[in-house]
Amino acid sequence: MKKKQIVDLVTACLLIVLGCGLIILPILDIVNVKVAFLVVLIAYAVINLYQYVLTIKNGDIEGLLTTIACVIAIVIALVLKISEKPWNLALSLFSWIIMMSLIKLKKSDYYHDRNSKIWVLRIITLGLFILVGIITTLSLSYTADVQLIVLGYFFLIHGILELIDPITVYYFETKK
Numbered sequence: 001m002k003k004k005q006i007v008d009l010v011t012a013c014l015l016i017v018l019g020c021g022l023i024i025l026p027i028l029d030i031v032n033v034k035v036a037f038l039v040v041l042i043a044y045a046v047i048n049l050y051q052y053v054l055t056i057k058n059g060d061i062e063g064l065l066t067t068i069a070c071v072i073a074i075v076i077a078l079v080l081k082i083s084e085k086p087w088n089l090a091l092s093l094f095s096w097i098i099m100m101s102l103i104k105l106k107k108s109d110y111y112h113d114r115n116s117k118i119w120v121l122r123i124i125t126l127g128l129f130i131l132v133g134i135i136t137t138l139s140l141s142y143t144a145d146v147q148l149i150v151l152g153y154f155f156l157i158h159g160i161l162e163l164i165d166p167i168t169v170y171y172f173e174t175k176k
Helices: 003-024 033-054 062-080 086-113 118-138 144-175
Strands: none
Touching: 003 033, 003 144, 033 062, 033 086, 033 144, 062 086, 086 118, 086 144, 118 144
């Protein structure tokens, strides 16, 4: 595996761990959704910034763009005061999903420009990401513990979808 694929793989695994952490929080009687959401976004921003620094020589700016999207979503969450209304949390999450979708679409276009068949898989995972994001956004009107579980499953599924890309790239490279 190339360094970029390993870094992408570790990043996806860390996102899965963040999702599992959110799912476990209600079991530990920690139900502060605002803090948990902001911590996950900050962690995701730091992880992707680190990913960008490690893979800067490849010319891939996806990690930097994702970090910027996380910072913007954090600012939106703080401005909307997400702890006051569930729809404020849904709106800040949905804004992050829109920004991430645009980043993922740009990455799919990158693969398409290089005549790689992986772009089809990226579009499929993008569609699934948007679908899961919309379902998650619509499901955030319940109590705080349910919100944490829903967010946890969203980030878990997002991590699994992110895991598909490096594994597929590795498979195609070894197949050649």
